[in-house]
Amino acid sequence: MSLTDAVLSGAAPDELARAPLPDSFTAAHLRVEDENIFAGTESADKDVRRSLHVGQVPTPELAPDEVLVAVMASSVNYNTVWSAKFEPLSTFRFLRSYARHGGWATRHDQPFHVLGSDGSGVVVRVGTGVRRWQIGDHVIVSPAHVDDQEPATQTDGMLSEAQLAWGFETNYGGLAHYAVARASQLVPKPAPLSWEEAASIPVCGGTAYRMLVGDRGARMKQGDIVLIWGASGGLGAYAAQLVRNGGGIAVGVVGSEQKEAIARRLGCHVVINREEIGVGADTGDDPEQAVKAGKRLGAVIRREVGEDPHIAFEHVGRATFGISVFVVRRGGTVVTCGSSTGYHHTFDNRYLWMKLKRVIGSHIANLQEMTECARLFEQGRVAPAVSKTYPLAEVGEATRLVQLNRHIGKVGVLCLAPAPGLGVTAPDLRARIGEDALTPLRPFTAATAG
Structure with a gap:
């Protein structure tokens, strides 16, 4: 019996x-020879379907602190879009840079880059130094690839100088039949969730949790008013639920009437259409x-909830950073994890320094x-935000959907799982x-077609 057949049949750990192990496996990947295919093309015209390939890549050897995961499902994140557009940098530069560390890192410098920063699946091999995980364990994979021997990691893994985003700055990510991860990336899969639901958690769920709840983020309190941009997208869908679950007041901003209904379904107390505030x-x-x-935005928020936002x-x-800096109250907090409309922010600094x-x-x-x-998620306090799933063979279409912002919530990708x-x-x-509580976006699934 092949390893894939054993996984799909639910074989026991000894089986x-x-x-x-297969000599190779199917993976969504970039090819180094395509690095310049978008040369001279405007960013908006870089169609990721041209650069994303699905095919065989060789199976790497495991380092002592690594595991091989049979990936049942993954999902598309915006870093998949960046990777496939080769902007702002080709991710092959990341792989070459990582390989210069020497040792096991050299395996990552390949003429292909297996993408994907989310994943759920079954552990099928463990390195000789792995202690807490066994073959057969069901896991989700955190995208935080850190050096657990670095001193800073003992305080906070995200402060590690060697911290990398798995499947973006490393190779062998989650959009594949098999993935390589460090043991320090693994979290038990929430048992009530399906593979694709669980795979929607790590990047967006974990990021939103740190931003709002973690002691190194905004430290949201009960009653805090939280302005959430893109409240119907992957990050926003989890932010809205975390705010509501934590006793905050979620004010979501979205781009269409349809997304207004989605944001309310996800827990936003107030929803504002971007067109309303220009x-x-x-x-x-x-x-x-x-x-x-x-x-204009502040006036709407005060009208609806009586106060300016805390966060x-x-x-x-x-497109929005300067507005965020202006609109939060005196002593308020802007917490940021990305810049999907551009990294170079301009804002009136008087509203930052003079209002503390x-x-x-x-x-x-x-x-x-x-x-x-x-x-x-295990307790059902926060629900998965999967709106649509694609088979791995159609990962280009799934990524294109995210690239064009035609999606809601999270777009899942079935890897080895034969069905949702x-x-x-x-x-x-x-x-x-x-079931209704766990699938809040099911009524809106048709909205993601095309």
């Missing part, structure tokens, strides 16, 4: 251990325009935060939580 892609280019948009949940970047506001940079989550986040809905190992607990 998985006896099944021979925010476009170029709003952030002029600090004066950002302040004017911020005044702005930022990941949009250039804070800007906090946040990136992924450390292992403790990821574990705490996953526990909320598999992998639930606690059906009684799932029934107690309730």
Whole structure:
């Protein structure tokens, strides 16, 4: 029996251990010879379907602290879009840089780059130095690839100088039939969830948790008003639930009437359409325009909840950052984890320094935060935000959907899982939580077609 057949048949750990490793496996990957295919092309016209390939790559040898995971499902994140567009840098540069560390890191410098920073699946091999995990364990994979022997990691893995984003700055990521991860990236899979639901957690769920709840983020309190940009997307879907679950007041900003309904379903107390406040892609280019948009937004928030927001949940970047800095209250916090509309932010600094506001940079989550986040899904307090799934063979279409911002929530990718809905190992607990509670985006699934 092949290893893949053993995994799909639910074989016992000893059978998985006896099944021979394949020499190669199917993976979504980039090719180094394509690095310049978008030369001279405007960013918006770089169609990721041209650069994303699905095919065989060789199986690497495991380092002592690594595991091989049979990936049942993964999902698309915006870093998959960046990778496939080769911007702002080709991720092959990351692989070459990592390989210069020497030793096991040299395996990552290949003429292919297997992408994917999310994953759920079954551990099928463990390195000689792995202690806490065994073959047969069901896991989700955190994207925080850190050096657990570095002193800073003992305080917070995200402070590690060697911290890398798995499947973006490393090779052998989660959009594949098999993936290589460090043992320090693993978290038990929430038993009530399917493979694709569990795979939607790590990047967006963990990132939102650190930003809002973790002691190195905004430290949201009960009653805090939280402005959430993109409240119907992957990050926003989890932010809205975490705010509501933590006793905060979620104010979501979205881009269409349809997404307004989605944001409310996810827990936003107030939902504002971007058109209502005049925010476009170029709003952030002029600090004066950002302040004017911020005044309009602030007026709507005060009208609806009576106060200015305590926290702005930022990941949009250039188009909205100046508005966020303006609109949070005196002493308020802007917490940011990304810049999907551009990295170079302009804002009127008077509203930051004279009103004693804070800007906090946040990136992924450390292992403790990821574990705490996953526990909320296990309890049914936060629900997966999967709206649509694609087979691995169609990962280009899935990534294109995210590239064009035509998605809601998270876009899942089935890797070895032959169909959605598999992998639930606690059906009684799932029934107690309730199918409707666990699938909040199901009524809107048709919205992601095309």
